[in-house]
Amino acid sequence: MGEEQRRRLDDRQHVPEVTVSRLPLYLQTLLALAAQGIRTVSSEQVGQAAGVNAAKVRKDLSYLGSYGTRGVGYDVQHLVDEMSRELGLGRDRAVVIVGAGNLGHALSNYRGFDARGFEVVGIVDIDPDKVGGEVGGVTVSDLASLPGLVAQRPGSIGIVATPASAAQSAVDALVAAGVSSILSFAPGTAMVSDGVTVRQVDLALELQILSFYARRFDETDDRALDPTVL
Amino acid sequence: MGEEQRRRLDDRQHVPEVTVSRLPLYLQTLLALAAQGIRTVSSEQVGQAAGVNAAKVRKDLSYLGSYGTRGVGYDVQHLVDEMSRELGLGRDRAVVIVGAGNLGHALSNYRGFDARGFEVVGIVDIDPDKVGGEVGGVTVSDLASLPGLVAQRPGSIGIVATPASAAQSAVDALVAAGVSSILSFAPGTAMVSDGVTVRQVDLALELQILSFYARRFDETDDRALDPTVL
């Protein structure tokens, strides 16, 4: 591995997690601007469109390198290219869905994946009744075929769409098959070894968070409220 | 408003957002422990089960008040009650889904909502072909009936499950109907007035974040970017 390449890898590790989570947002914003024929943008414009402070935009982009021009702004296409590269979106990335229930169905039918360069290469389930069925143009196969689905696709992403009770074994199966980036919709915390990234989306949990903020609008609670509250 | 009162109000709001977002996680953890018949827990145990540092658990819980017993731990049931109250989960909360497509279907069929005290009171769509259909035991009604659905249920939560193009108007319709806590699955940033809380779950965006981390496992790629995948 050459000096140059190593340094870039190391640099990449220093991109703060929060920044990484905002990059796709900027990317979407830039693509929308590009579609409007806009070729140059300022951090101010990007920030406005993405709902983010301009200084934060500049700081975030500076982690990727100095791609702007002082006094002018950023070249939209150039920035799109650099960000796509940084996010590893230069190629189609394979996605495997574990769990062919309601959510698995909805996900494999979701058109947004294809549109953004993710290819659903398979959906697996343990239920023999579901195996063989077709969902969103993909055939449901047995859990055992999971390793085969991703064998030829390093850097694949797994999606867990099982009930909570099956989530840990779904994650384990994905990791065993060589998948180390996982999006889980199952409630509960999955245990994984180092080097595996799991992002979790728990729908009921999101609603509970919203409930906290919705509470402001409840009529007086039947239970006694702490007097200092609101 | 006097200084003192303002200070108290500010203090109350000062349950940090990150803490609020962890409370439901603790709650789930505690409910699971309660189901196992465990009546007392230490911050260490909760942390272990929730995948969180014990000190953080104590700090977070301390924002709700001092409900623990030194040398002993926390009474599980008492903590569950206090947290439920804090999260406004003392009653069933109404949920309205906007958009009866794939995702809307999956959501209204999702059993996890009921199980955690959220009642899907309606699902609306602008497509006349979809109106009248039944999904998950709920009839799809016209967008216009949205205000009626939540009129009797202050503190309701709205879920946006529309395509991106309809997201802003869906949000506007929800806000106009009096909903001020919204979970959106649509890509893009929705504009809302102050006092409205929007949480966003963008599936493709989640995958792009994972793609960044998956890139470590790609074979060496400094290859030129193919713009067509975007």
Add this chain to the structure above:
DNA sequence: CGGTGTGAAGCCTTTCACAGCA
């Protein structure tokens, strides 16, 4: 000029470490 790139300040969150109490 105008807008980037970036040290430095400020703020928020996490973690430490221990006093205090059952």
Add this chain to the structure above:
DNA sequence: TGCTGTGAAAGGCTTCACACCG
């Protein structure tokens, strides 16, 4: 003794403000 509750330290993120440069 054991574990909570919490000041204080450490770390990380955001925001400011301005040097710098096209």
